[in-house]
Amino acid sequence: MxxxxxxxxxxxxxxxxxxxxxxxxxxxxIAGGHFDVVESAGDISELLEYFEKYEEVILIDAVCSPEAxxxxxxxxxxxxxxxxxxxxxxxxxxxxxxxxxARALNLLPRCLSIFGIPGKEFGYGVPLSSQTVxxxxxxxQQIILE
Amino acid sequence: xxxxxxxxxxxxxxSNASETIRVDYLARVEGEGAIYIxxxxxxxxxxxxxxxxxxRMFEAFLRGREHTEVPxxxxxxxxxxxxxxxxSSIQAMEQAVGIQVTPTIRDVRRLIFCGEWIESHALHVxxxxxxxxxxxDDAIQMAKRFPKHVVSGLHLKKAGNDLMTAxxxxxxxxxxxxxxGFYHLPEPNALRHMLDPLKRARDIALxxxxxxxxxxxxxxxxxxxxxxxxxxxxxxxxEGRIVSSRGLDISVSEYLAHFDEIHVEHTHALHxxxxxxxxxxxxxxxxxxxxxxxxxxxxQEAARxxxxxxxxxxxxxxxxxxxxxxMLYACEEAIRxxxxxxxxxxxxxxxxxxxxxxxxxTEAPRGILxxxxxxxxxxxxxxxxxxxxxxxxxxxxxxxxxxxARKYIHLSKPQLQHRCEQTVRNYxxxxxxxxxxxxxxxxxx
Numbered sequence: 001m002x003x004x005x006x007x008x009x010x011x012x013x014x015x016x017x018x019x020x021x022x023x024x025x026x027x028x029x030i031a032g033g034h035f036d037v038v039e040s041a042g043d044i045s046e047l048l049e050y051f052e053k054y055e056e057v058i059l060i061d062a063v064c065s066p067e068a069x070x071x072x073x074x075x076x077x078x079x080x081x082x083x084x085x086x087x088x089x090x091x092x093x094x095x096x097x098x099x100x101x102a103r104a105l106n107l108l109p110r111c112l113s114i115f116g117i118p119g120k121e122f123g124y125g126v127p128l129s130s131q132t133v134x135x136x137x138x139x140x141q142q143i144i145l146e
Numbered sequence: 147x148x149x150x151x152x153x154x155x156x157x158x159x160x161s162n163a164s165e166t167i168r169v170d171y172l173a174r175v176e177g178e179g180a181i182y183i184x185x186x187x188x189x190x191x192x193x194x195x196x197x198x199x200x201x202r203m204f205e206a207f208l209r210g211r212e213h214t215e216v217p218x219x220x221x222x223x224x225x226x227x228x229x230x231x232x233x234s235s236i237q238a239m240e241q242a243v244g245i246q247v248t249p250t251i252r253d254v255r256r257l258i259f260c261g262e263w264i265e266s267h268a269l270h271v272x273x274x275x276x277x278x279x280x281x282x283d284d285a286i287q288m289a290k291r292f293p294k295h296v297v298s299g300l301h302l303k304k305a306g307n308d309l310m311t312a313x314x315x316x317x318x319x320x321x322x323x324x325x326x327g328f329y330h331l332p333e334p335n336a337l338r339h340m341l342d343p344l345k346r347a348r349d350i351a352l353x354x355x356x357x358x359x360x361x362x363x364x365x366x367x368x369x370x371x372x373x374x375x376x377x378x379x380x381x382x383x384x385e386g387r388i389v390s391s392r393g394l395d396i397s398v399s400e401y402l403a404h405f406d407e408i409h410v411e412h413t414h415a416l417h418x419x420x421x422x423x424x425x426x427x428x429x430x431x432x433x434x435x436x437x438x439x440x441x442x443x444x445x446q447e448a449a450r451x452x453x454x455x456x457x458x459x460x461x462x463x464x465x466x467x468x469x470x471x472x473m474l475y476a477c478e479e480a481i482r483x484x485x486x487x488x489x490x491x492x493x494x495x496x497x498x499x500x501x502x503x504x505x506x507x508t509e510a511p512r513g514i515l516x517x518x519x520x521x522x523x524x525x526x527x528x529x530x531x532x533x534x535x536x537x538x539x540x541x542x543x544x545x546x547x548x549x550x551a552r553k554y555i556h557l558s559k560p561q562l563q564h565r566c567e568q569t570v571r572n573y574x575x576x577x578x579x580x581x582x583x584x585x586x587x588x589x590x591x
Contacts, residue, residue, distance in 0.1 A: 041318060044273075045304035048297075097286065104289035105297055 004035035005054040006143060009042045009061040009095055015126040016119025019136055020060040022128075023115075026140045044098040048107055056111040058143055061095050062132075068118035071135050076112030115139050181566060182412070183551050190555055193548040195540055195570070197415040208530035213239050213499065213521045214325055220517070220532070221319045224576060226269065229262040229310065230510030231532075232323045233384050234517040239325045241399075242504030242521050245497045250490050251327040253483050258313040258320070259383045259508070260480040264347065265306030265317070266511035267430075267469040267476075270574045271354060272299025275466050278568045279361035295357060298350045302473065305347035309480060312337060327494030334487050341484055348477035352448055354470040359452035364565065366550060367460040370542060371423060372432035375509050381440040381475055382433060384508045389436055390426065398507040401516050407533065418538040425541035428513030429573065430468040431459035445475045462546055462572040469511075469574075499525030510535050512574055536575045543573055 008024025011017045021039045028037040036054070040046055042061070051057060063072060063082075074081060081096040102108050117139060120129040128136075184192035204223055208216060216235040221228035233255060240247065247255075272295065273285040282288040289296040307317040312332065314320020322328050373394065375386035388404075389395045396404055407416040420426050435456050438446070449455070449471055458464045501523040507516045513535030520529040550569045554562055 043307065043317070045300045045307060048300055049304065097284075100286045101289055101296070104286050105293045107297075 003054060004056040004058070005050055006031075006035055006037045006058045007047070007050060007060070008037070008039045009059060010039075011041065013125060015121035015123050016117070016129055016132040017062045017122050018128060019062040019117040019119060019132050022136050023060045023117075023139050023143075026136070027143060030140075030144065042095045042098060044101060047095075047098050048102055048105075051102055051107050051109045051112075054109055057109045058113045058115070059095070060115045060117065060139055062119040062122075063116035064122060065118060068116070069131075070118070071139060072116035072118070074114040074116070076114050077108060077110075081114070115142070181547060181570070183547070183566070185555070188555065190548060190551045193544055193551060194412045195544045195547060197413045197540070205530040205532055208519075208527050211527050213242070213519070213525045213527055216519070216527070217323050217325070218319075218321070223532070223534070224510075225318050226266050226576065227262055227510045227512070227515075228319050229259050229314070229323075230508050230515045232320070233259065233508045234506040234515045234532075235519070236323060236325050236506065237384075237508070238504035238506030238517045238519045239521070240504065241506065242502035242519060243325070243497050243500055243525075244502065245326060245495050247327055247495055248491045250331070250488070251494070253487065254313060254328060254331060255323075255384055257480055257483045257487070258310055258323075260476040260483070261306045261309030261313070263306070263383070263476040263511055264351075264473055264480070265303045265310065266574075267473045268299050268302035268306060270511075271358065271466055271469050271473070272296060272302075274574065275469075275571055276358065276361075278564070278571060279358075279363075279466070298353065302347050302350050302354070305343045305477070308343065309340060312340060324494055326497055327492070329493065331489045331493040333489055337484055337487060341481060344477055344481050344484070348474065348481065351470065351474035351477050352444075355448045355452060355467065355474060358466045358470050359454060361466070363461060363463045364550075364554075366463065366546075366553060368462070368546065368549060369460060370427040370432070371420065371425070372435045372459070373420075373426045373428045373514065373538075374432040374436045375507065375514060376436055377440070379440075381437050381479075382509050383479075386507075388507060388514065390420070391432075391435060392423065394420070398516070399505045401505060401507065401533075402518065402531075405516075405533070407537075413540065415537045415540060417540050418533060419541065425545060426538070427542040428535050428538050429465070430472055430511075430513075431462065431465050432513065433509060434468045434471065435459040441471070441475055442478050444478055445471050448474055463568070465572050465574075499523065512536055512576055513538060534576070536573070539573050539575070543570060543575070546572070
């Protein structure tokens with residue numbers, strides 16, 4: 001098992017919310033065994049299990065923010081995370097809440113890098129926006145380069 | 147334990163005729179709703195629990211669709227209890243087409259349902275409800291003081307999720323259930339790895355019972371009419387007759403002869419009533435009250451060890467204890483089924499469509515979930531009716547709110563507000579799976 005994991009968070013049926021999943025899909029094809037790749041719906045218990053297993057985690061998720069046009073980046077260890085990361089229903093903690101809970105429990109990995117891909121369309125079954133398609137390619141390149 | 151800090155100067159002074167309490171965002175409650183409380187002087191005379199979530203039209207979506215599509219469509223109604231929606235609809239369809247599943251299929255259905263109870267109850271107990279009793283705004287704050295307990299809750303939830311994934315293909319909106327059984331029954335060896343995590347989960351569930359039973363509970367009780375499924379041989383999860391604490395005992399097919407849905411102006415969700423007597427309560431307290439003797443020895447002993455009795459079910463704030471006991475039961479039941487599981491026979495029972503009417507009712511984590519379908523000879527759905535537990539509990543929620551507001555009207559505004567929010571959260575209401583927005587308004591006249 002690698003020590004590095006890429007987690008693509010999202011929902012493939014909700015337009016640009018698929019961004020994290022599609023980054024994971026592309027990286028799985030080209031990662032060449034340098035790191036592990038998983039898709040996730042962002043479930044807190046699942047994320048914490050990954051954090052326990054890996055020292056270095058890269059997490060990609062769509063963000064919903066009218067002001068954001070470029071890919072956002074956070075250091076998950078030192079930065080306070082905004083709620084625009086996967087806001088979800090109260091029965092499913094959003095990614096930001098999940099990460100804050102992991103922080104409170106001292107269960108964050110040693111390194112946690114977060115990419116937030118700004119989305120425009122989050123409707124049921126709608127296609128990806130062209131902006132998101134570009135952002136997905138850029139994030140994949142960044143992860144490979146780094 | 148941490149204490150909430152309240153500003154006592156905000157107390158609801160009966161002499162202040164224009165005082166209003168408003169909560170714009172109530173976390174840890176599912177869906178879009180509001181509470182309206184009207185005071186006359188020092189008396190509370192009106193309470194309305196309003197659901198303004200737009201209608202979701204699932205019954206209309208289902209008309210004209212193939213009856214085989216019903217598990218995949220109805221599972222989308224809820225991301226936290228999709229198995230209940232799938233199972234109620236599947237059983238209704240199986241009654242309509244006249245088939246009975248094999249014992250193996252029945253066992254696997256009960257097994258995946260155990261997974262749903264574990265993950266749903268764990269989420270509510272640890273993430274949504276426990277912070278109320280410990281004086282925290284949310285589980286993140288609670289985790290700083292009670293990290294071991296929160297981690298335990300997450301392990302419990304994961305055990306339930308993993309069971310749903312192993313049997314259903316995925317934990318949210320599982321895809322392996324179909325009319326007649328499953329698309330695929332896993333080999334016994336493929337499920338053996340679930341045993342150890344479930345045994346750990348069982349231990350955690352027992353610890354959870356002990357943990358939550360030490361909470362301080364408001365002194366409140368109400369003589370509800372409890373309504374739940376009841377089965378002669380087992381604690382009810384996915385089968386049984388519908389019974390109540392006041393003598394109701396009917397088959398699932400008789401549901402609509404005894405229950406009615408009525409439109410109430412202040413809410414988008416229909417209120418359910420017993421035609422003969424009105425409001426009732428469904429959910430963990432009702433299940434426990436009516437089926438305590440069907441619980442395993444371990445669970446009954448755990449209840450005794452914390453001095454929990456059937457009468458405690460009448461205090462809705464103690465529903466957190468009942469959920470913990472049910473988690474313990476679900477873990478034990480899952481282990482029992484896994485130990486006995488042999489993938490014998492077909493994964494589904496073959497059948498041909500025929501015109502008919504079918505009824506299904508299962509125990510979702512929040513209470514009984516009734517489905518009725520009418521299909522034609524080609525297997526197309528002509529009529530669909532779905533009555534979820536939260537809509538059935540609306541009247542009981544309003545009664546609790548009225549009684550709690552009256553009992554605690556002397557508290558400061560923030561304290562009363564918190565107590566009213568907690569009263570709603572006792573029910574783990576699932577108004578929808580989209581947003582969480584509850585507005586509380588208390589008005590003096």
